[in-house]
Amino acid sequence: MIKRGRFITLEGGEGVGKSTNVAFVASWLKERGIEVVRTREPGGTPRAEAIRGLLLDPSFDETLHTDAELLLMFAARAQHLAQKIVPALERGAWVVCDRFTDATFAYQGGGRGIESGRIAQLEQFVQKGLSPDLTLLLDMSPDAAKERLEGRLRDQQTQRDRFEQEQLSFFEAVRHAYLERATAAPQRFALIDAGQALDQVQASLAQTLEERVTLWQ
Ligand SMILES: Nc1ncnc2c1ncn2[C@@H]1O[C@H](COP(=O)(O)OP(=O)(O)OP(=O)(O)O)[C@@H](O)[C@H]1O
Numbered sequence: 562m563i564k565r566g567r568f569i570t571l572e573g574g575e576g577v578g579k580s581t582n583v584a585f586v587a588s589w590l591k592e593r594g595i596e597v598v599r600t601r602e603p604g605g606t607p608r609a610e611a612i613r614g615l616l617l618d619p620s621f622d623e624t625l626h627t628d629a630e631l632l633l634m635f636a637a638r639a640q641h642l643a644q645k646i647v648p649a650l651e652r653g654a655w656v657v658c659d660r661f662t663d664a665t666f667a668y669q670g671g672g673r674g675i676e677s678g679r680i681a682q683l684e685q686f687v688q689k690g691l692s693p694d695l696t697l698l699l700d701m702s703p704d705a706a707k708e709r710l711e712g713r714l715r716d717q718q719t720q721r722d723r724f725e726q727e728q729l730s731f732f733e734a735v736r737h738a739y740l741e742r743a744t745a746a747p748q749r750f751a752l753i754d755a756g757q758a759l760d761q762v763q764a765s766l767a768q769t770l771e772e773r774v775t776l777w778q
Pocket residue numbers: 573574575576577578579580581582709710712713755756757758759760762
């Protein structure tokens with residue numbers, strides 16, 4: 562693959578503001594004349610969205626095995642990469658993605674306890690060396706984020722999905738795994754305090770983008 566565009570991901574636990582700020586990052590880039598493809602994981606293409614449906618649906622009475630969950634995440638990712646992310650990067654568009662493989666290390670690794678070496682093997686098999694250029698990690702306490710999430714569920718009158726039904730200890734483990742990954746790769750990650758008011762979060766995002774995008778141009 563000849564990668565001409567840049568690949569930016571937003572990561573973090575439930576309700577920290579990823580969807581809100583994916584929109585902000587995409588507009589910030591578009592205002593600077595950059596072609597942007599905005600997407601999300603699991604999902605982003607019709608088949609990958611169908612896999613998302615299986616992963617998030619809380620109504621099956623059979624437990625989803627953790628290995629099946631892991632493989633479905635990567636199945637959706639393989640489809641998403643082939644159909645959407647790689648073609649966009651090859652033509653020079655920038656991809657802004659709500660979650661990517663750091664979420665697998667955090668949720669399936671930190672949350673479910675799958676050994677990170679096994680996740681890394683799938684990462685290599687599916688991504689063939691492709692990884693984000695910049696990962697914006699929106700970090701805040703899961704307890705505080707829960708209130709935001711509950712507000713959104715109330716406003717949109719939607720039910721909790723299969724992950725949102727997990728206990729606080731699961732989300733503490735997810736947060737810990739994200740922070741470990743950010744510490745291990747400081748050149749790729751930017752840590753954003755997502756507990757701030759939205760205008761402050763977006764000022765931090767804009768400052769990070771200003772610094773990184775200038776370096777790339
Ligand atoms: N900095 C902020 N301060 C207060 N409320 C916020 C802030 N950022 C986002 N919100 C609100 O919190 C709720 C959750 O935000 P959002 O849906 O963007 O989070 P998310 O990380 O994408 O959630 P999920 O992981 O469930 O997809 C929304 O109602 C949003 O308007």
